[in-house]
Amino acid sequence: MGRRLLLEHDNVAGIETFDVYRKNGGYRSVEKALKSMSPELVLEEVQKSGLRGRGGAGFPTGMKWSFLAKPEGVPRYLLCNADESEPGTFKDRYLMEKIPHLLIEGMIVSSFALGANQSYIYIRGEYMWILDILEKAIAEAYDKGFLGKNILGSGFDHDLSVAPGGGAYICGEETALIESLEGKRGNPRMKPPFPAVKGLYGCPTVVNNVESIAAVVPIINDGGEEYAKIGLGKSTGTKLISACGNLVRPGVYEIEMGITVEEFIYGDDYCRGIANGKKLKACVPGGSSVPILPHYLVTKTAAGEDRLMTYESLADGGFASGSMLGSGGFIVFDEDQCIVRNTWNFARFYAHESCGQCSPCREGTGWMEKVLHRLEHGQGNLRDIDLLAEINKKIEGNTICPLGDAAAWPVAAAIRHFRDEFEWHVNEREESQKRNYGLIREPQSIA
Amino acid sequence: MSSSHTDLSKRHSEKPVFSAEKMAEVQVLFAQYPEGKSKSAIIRVLHMAEEEFGGWLSIETMDYVAEVFNIQPIEVYEVATFYTMFNLEPTGKYVFEVCRTGPCMLLGSDSIIDYIGTKLDIKVGETSADGMFTLKTSECLGACGYAPMLQCGKKYHEHLTKERVDEIITAYRAGQTPN
Numbered sequence: 001m002g003r004r005l006l007l008e009h010d011n012v013a014g015i016e017t018f019d020v021y022r023k024n025g026g027y028r029s030v031e032k033a034l035k036s037m038s039p040e041l042v043l044e045e046v047q048k049s050g051l052r053g054r055g056g057a058g059f060p061t062g063m064k065w066s067f068l069a070k071p072e073g074v075p076r077y078l079l080c081n082a083d084e085s086e087p088g089t090f091k092d093r094y095l096m097e098k099i100p101h102l103l104i105e106g107m108i109v110s111s112f113a114l115g116a117n118q119s120y121i122y123i124r125g126e127y128m129w130i131l132d133i134l135e136k137a138i139a140e141a142y143d144k145g146f147l148g149k150n151i152l153g154s155g156f157d158h159d160l161s162v163a164p165g166g167g168a169y170i171c172g173e174e175t176a177l178i179e180s181l182e183g184k185r186g187n188p189r190m191k192p193p194f195p196a197v198k199g200l201y202g203c204p205t206v207v208n209n210v211e212s213i214a215a216v217v218p219i220i221n222d223g224g225e226e227y228a229k230i231g232l233g234k235s236t237g238t239k240l241i242s243a244c245g246n247l248v249r250p251g252v253y254e255i256e257m258g259i260t261v262e263e264f265i266y267g268d269d270y271c272r273g274i275a276n277g278k279k280l281k282a283c284v285p286g287g288s289s290v291p292i293l294p295h296y297l298v299t300k301t302a303a304g305e306d307r308l309m310t311y312e313s314l315a316d317g318g319f320a321s322g323s324m325l326g327s328g329g330f331i332v333f334d335e336d337q338c339i340v341r342n343t344w345n346f347a348r349f350y351a352h353e354s355c356g357q358c359s360p361c362r363e364g365t366g367w368m369e370k371v372l373h374r375l376e377h378g379q380g381n382l383r384d385i386d387l388l389a390e391i392n393k394k395i396e397g398n399t400i401c402p403l404g405d406a407a408a409w410p411v412a413a414a415i416r417h418f419r420d421e422f423e424w425h426v427n428e429r430e431e432s433q434k435r436n437y438g439l440i441r442e443p444q445s446i447a
Numbered sequence: 448m449s450s451s452h453t454d455l456s457k458r459h460s461e462k463p464v465f466s467a468e469k470m471a472e473v474q475v476l477f478a479q480y481p482e483g484k485s486k487s488a489i490i491r492v493l494h495m496a497e498e499e500f501g502g503w504l505s506i507e508t509m510d511y512v513a514e515v516f517n518i519q520p521i522e523v524y525e526v527a528t529f530y531t532m533f534n535l536e537p538t539g540k541y542v543f544e545v546c547r548t549g550p551c552m553l554l555g556s557d558s559i560i561d562y563i564g565t566k567l568d569i570k571v572g573e574t575s576a577d578g579m580f581t582l583k584t585s586e587c588l589g590a591c592g593y594a595p596m597l598q599c600g601k602k603y604h605e606h607l608t609k610e611r612v613d614e615i616i617t618a619y620r621a622g623q624t625p626n
């Protein structure tokens with residue numbers, strides 16, 4: 001088992017309380033930053049760490065922070081994205097439920113670096129019980145002088161509160177999140193202006209994922225360089241992976257970036273292989289929005305190298321034979337699963353969650369869902385498969401926010417790798433309603 | 448986003464009003480936002496209103512929330528109709544939201560949905576004859592590793608089997624919260 005920087009104490013009894021958290025080294029980074037560092041120095045450490053956003057896009061956190069506009073006399077905001085709604089993703093929930101103070105600690109230090117005197121955690125409405133846990137922890141932090149006015153005598157004031165959503169995947173998109181936090185419908189905004197210039201209430205704003213903010217704590221405690229020693233290349237540090245689907249041991253794991261996918265799926269410290277002695281059929285390694293990989297591209301790249309749990313290796317091969325680390329929602333399919341059915345299921349998700357502002361996304365996701373439903377239920381024809389590709393092209397790049405692309409790409413990937421299985425649903429209509437296709441054959445040449 | 452339409456024939460007979468205690472909670476929420484930005488608390492207050500006034504948002508409830516925020520009712524309707532958690536029609540005493548998304552489907556959520564429907568003799572979207580349970584489906588609730596699952600109020604019920612569903616229904620019927 002590798003080093004655990006975030007979840008080291010997840011099983012310590014009472015770790016959700018301030019006292020136990022503090023006894024286990026909690027809030028040291030706040031003391032260090034506020035008493036002995038300048039905001040610029042904190043930013044520098046985060047830059048040195050190489051930390052990349054854990055919400056899905058992997059954008060370097062230090063760089064994002066450095067873009068924050070700092071006009072005189074205008075408040076700045078830090079918003080924590082705890083909307084966590086990407087199918088397959090349940091890591092932020094685990095962190096907040098188990099160690100709420102770690103997120104609060106990260107919020108204080110990050111806000112100090114950004115010069116934000118007010119920050120909010122925007123949490124999906126369905127996690128209402130976690131909102132209770134967070135509010136309890138926040139009250140303790142106020143009580144102990146880690147939040148509020150003049151924290152630890154440093155002169156830095158900081159207020160933190162939590163706001164729930166109301167059930168809408170799109171509110172995980174940062175500008176939709178801002179709209180929602182302003183008390184409106186969660187319709188994404190056109191960019192530019194970017195939130196770094198005009199975000200919450202028109203003020204400069206940084207939006208970061210729960211895990212990104214929590215990672216700032218070990219980065220400040222141990223230094224950015226130490227953090228960057230873990231991992232491989234531009235994938236530094238540890239990453240929370242939420243593993244689900246047909247696994248012996250699904251759950252949330254903190255991994256050192258760079259372990260092999262093989263070890264993650266089959267290793268004793270991690271998922272321990274495919275459930276019920278079945279074979280691996282496919283894997284969606286980074287949440288429903290990333291391309292699906294057929295079994296022969298999961299543990300090896302098209303070039304025959306070991307595939308690693310890093311941003312780069314999971315993306316190796318591009319759209320032709322790679323995928324993405326995404327949100328860390330690692331979904332595993334065994335040989336009995338139907339790819340057409342799953343593709344339809346995800347398409348239904350995106351059709352349901354499209355906010356409806358852009359017609360290519362609103363109409364396109366609806367059409368993809370209908371066509372895939374037809375195929376899955378043995379009522380499709382071969383032209384439908386090409387029709388899906390056409391709808392895809394109409395959506396891609398023609399929308400305000402990336403949800404349109406997120407809906408289109410997984411369908412394209414499923415057809416690319418599993419075309420035989422889609423065609424079988426047309427050519428063997430009746431058979432396809434009675435049994436599953438099984439494993440797909442490895443093509444003679446990949447890519 | 449699925450659009451919902453409120454059936455105007457269903458109304459609250461009395462005007463909903465927050466107790467003094469609830470109103471104080473609302474004031475605490477307002478204070479979390481800058482001067483003039485209290486509308487930021489609207490989703491939270493709608494959740495509160497739903498809980499206080501019968502588990503759904505009637506036109507009267509939404510109009511009352513508009514009063515609390517000193518905004519136009521349409522601004523409240525706009526928000527309430529966007530977010531899927533808000534019930535714009537009356538529901539049963541307990542609402543089961545069964546996750547139907549991919550990872551849960553891989554672990555058998557379809558058969559759990561069918562089982563609950565058969566057991567309660569209702570289809571998805573309907574309420575049982577005794578008014579106790581409404582069956583709904585939902586998209587991924589962030590419990591994919593503990594699938595299949597359902598949410599009821601604030602509670603997540605995970606690792607569902609038919610036997611677990613039986614226990615859960617029995618407990619709610621007896622007025623207990625199953626663990």
Ligand SMILES: Cc1cc2nc3c(=O)[nH]c(=O)nc-3n(C[C@H](O)[C@H](O)[C@H](O)COP(=O)(O)O)c2cc1C
Nearest residue numbers: 053054055081083084085172173174208209212402
């Ligand atoms: C449709 C959509 C949904 C998203 N959902 C989430 C989410 O639930 N949580 C999250 O942290 N980021 C989500 N994101 C990414 C955010 O827009 C944003 O990039 C992220 O919160 C930035 O944080 P990070 O740099 O720390 O990763 C989503 C993006 C899109 C387009």
Ligand code: SF4
Nearest residue numbers: 355357358361399401
């Ligand atoms: S791409 Fe889809 S979800 Fe994004 S703004 Fe347009 S309609 Fe809304």
Ligand code: FES
Nearest residue numbers: 546551588590591
């Ligand atoms: S797919 Fe059901 S909780 Fe995520």
